[in-house]
Amino acid sequence: MKHRYLPMTEQDRSEMLAEIGIQSVEELFADIPEAVRYKGRLPMSEALDEYALLRHMKRLSDKNADFDSHISFLGAGLYDHHVPVVINHVISRSEFYTAYTPYQPEISQGELQAIFEFQSYICELTGMKVANASMYDGATALSEAAVLASGATKRKKIVVSSAVHPEARQVLKTSAAGLGLEIAEVGCTDGVTDLALLAQAIDGDTAAVLVQYPNFFGCIENLAAIEKLTHDAKALLVVSANPLALGVLETPGKLGADIVVGDAQPLGINASLGGPTCGYFAVAEHLMRRIPGRIVGQTVDRSGKRGFVLTLQAREQHIRREKATSNICSNQALLALCASVYLSVMGKEGVREVGGLNIRKSHYAAARLGAIQGVKVAFGSPFFNEFVLKLPEGSDPGAVNAKLLKEGFLGGYDLGKDYPELAGHMLIAVTEKRSKSEIDEFASALEGCL
Structure with a gap:
C-alpha cells in the first residue's frame, strides 16, 4: 500500500526500542534532570483523521490576509504583481522542481x-x-556586493544610503560585523540620498557606495551624480535595483555601476506570504572572477553542438576554502526559472508596458490619495510604483491599517517602524494589477478610516 506519509504503529515503536536496548521512550530522556522536564500533556487536540485535519488546516489558512482575499497596496520589498499562469506550469515539471545546483x-x-x-x-x-546563477534574495546579494567591493579595493568602509531597504541594511551590518567592515549611513533629502552628505561620507578608505534604484521610498536616485562622487574616490558603485523598473529606467550599467544586485520577486515570483524569493547579482567584466556563487557558461562539445557548463567554481569555499571569496555555493534555481519564464513570455515590449502601467497607476493613486483632507504626498522626487503618504497629524498608521484590513485592503507600510522621523507616514505600493476602481475604493476607505 502506498502511503502519503509514513505511519507509526505500536509494533514499529516496540521494534525500535528493542533494537536500541531500552524499554520505553522515557528512557531516552534519562539524562535530562527531572526538575526541568515538562510534566503533563501538551495543550493540543486528539489525533485527527485526514479529512478532519485538512478541514482544520484550511480554516487556519483562511485566516491569512493575502492577495487573493484582500486588495493590496502594501509593497516595501514584496509586491502583488501579475504572475502569468505559464510560469507555474513550467516550474511544476518534475525535471525542474526537483532540481538542485548541479554538482555533476x-x-x-x-x-x-x-x-x-x-x-x-x-x-x-x-x-x-x-x-x-542567482542568489538567495536581494538583501543577501547586497551584503555580498559589499564584501566583494572590500576585497577588490582592499578597503574597509562601506557607505550606504538610508534609503536602502532597512532589512537589507540589517543584513549588511550583520555581515560587516564578522568581516571587520565599517558601515557609514547617509541620510536623505526629499526622499533621495543627500548628495552633500554623501560627498562628506566618501573618503580614501571607502570601498563602495550602496544605493537602491528606485529606493525604499519608491523615489528614483540620481545615479549619474552618485557615480561621479563614488568613482572620484576610486570606490565601487553598488546599485540594488528593482528589475521590473529597469524596463523603463536607464540601466545602472550605462550609468556607471560596478555591481548591480536586487530581488527578482517582481519577475513572476509569487509573494508566498513572505518568500522565498530570488536574488540576482551582476558585475562589470573586470570583477567577473570575484563574483560569488555560480556562473553557467556556453560552450560546444566535441561534436560542435552547443552545450553548457559551470565555470569559475574554484572561487568557492567547497573547492578552495582558503581562497574563497564568498560562502555562497548554491542558488535559487527554481525561482530564477520563474524570472526567466516571465521575461521570455513578456518580452521587451511587455516588460516596458508593465513598467509603464506601474508608473501611471501609482501616480494616479498619489494624486487621488493626496487630495484627501489632511493627507499629502511626502516627497516631490520622481517615483516608480511606490510613494510616501503623510497622514494627518496624530494619525497612527498601524491603527489605520487595522481599519483598512476590515474593509478588505492591505494598507501601506508604517515607515515609523524604521524611520522615527517618518512617524505618521505610510509607504503605498501600486502595481499593474490595481484597477482605477480599486484605487478609488481604497481612497474612499482611507478617508473613512481617518
Missing part, C-alpha cells in the same frame, strides 16, 4: 540552459557584462 553539471543540460538564460536576461536588464 554536464548531465544537467536543461537546468544549465535555464540558468544561462536567466544570466543573459539579467545582463540585458541591468546593462552589465556578467551575471551569476
Whole structure:
C-alpha cells in the first residue's frame, strides 16, 4: 500500500526500542534532570483523521490576509504583481522542481540552459557584462556586493544610503560585523540620498557606495551624480535595483555601476506570504572572477553542438576554502526559472508596458490619495510604483491599517517602524494589477478610516 506519509504503529515503536536496548521512550530522556522536564500533556487536540485535519488546516489558512482575499497596496520589498499562469506550469515539471545546483553539471543540460538564460536576461536588464546563477534574495546579494567591493579595493568602509531597504541594511551590518567592515549611513533629502552628505561620507578608505534604484521610498536616485562622487574616490558603485523598473529606467550599467544586485520577486515570483524569493547579482567584466556563487557558461562539445557548463567554481569555499571569496555555493534555481519564464513570455515590449502601467497607476493613486483632507504626498522626487503618504497629524498608521484590513485592503507600510522621523507616514505600493476602481475604493476607505 502506498502511503502519503509514513505511519507509526505500536509494533514499529516496540521494534525500535528493542533494537536500541531500552524499554520505553522515557528512557531516552534519562539524562535530562527531572526538575526541568515538562510534566503533563501538551495543550493540543486528539489525533485527527485526514479529512478532519485538512478541514482544520484550511480554516487556519483562511485566516491569512493575502492577495487573493484582500486588495493590496502594501509593497516595501514584496509586491502583488501579475504572475502569468505559464510560469507555474513550467516550474511544476518534475525535471525542474526537483532540481538542485548541479554538482555533476554536464548531465544537467536543461537546468544549465535555464540558468544561462536567466544570466543573459539579467545582463540585458541591468546593462552589465556578467551575471551569476542567482542568489538567495536581494538583501543577501547586497551584503555580498559589499564584501566583494572590500576585497577588490582592499578597503574597509562601506557607505550606504538610508534609503536602502532597512532589512537589507540589517543584513549588511550583520555581515560587516564578522568581516571587520565599517558601515557609514547617509541620510536623505526629499526622499533621495543627500548628495552633500554623501560627498562628506566618501573618503580614501571607502570601498563602495550602496544605493537602491528606485529606493525604499519608491523615489528614483540620481545615479549619474552618485557615480561621479563614488568613482572620484576610486570606490565601487553598488546599485540594488528593482528589475521590473529597469524596463523603463536607464540601466545602472550605462550609468556607471560596478555591481548591480536586487530581488527578482517582481519577475513572476509569487509573494508566498513572505518568500522565498530570488536574488540576482551582476558585475562589470573586470570583477567577473570575484563574483560569488555560480556562473553557467556556453560552450560546444566535441561534436560542435552547443552545450553548457559551470565555470569559475574554484572561487568557492567547497573547492578552495582558503581562497574563497564568498560562502555562497548554491542558488535559487527554481525561482530564477520563474524570472526567466516571465521575461521570455513578456518580452521587451511587455516588460516596458508593465513598467509603464506601474508608473501611471501609482501616480494616479498619489494624486487621488493626496487630495484627501489632511493627507499629502511626502516627497516631490520622481517615483516608480511606490510613494510616501503623510497622514494627518496624530494619525497612527498601524491603527489605520487595522481599519483598512476590515474593509478588505492591505494598507501601506508604517515607515515609523524604521524611520522615527517618518512617524505618521505610510509607504503605498501600486502595481499593474490595481484597477482605477480599486484605487478609488481604497481612497474612499482611507478617508473613512481617518
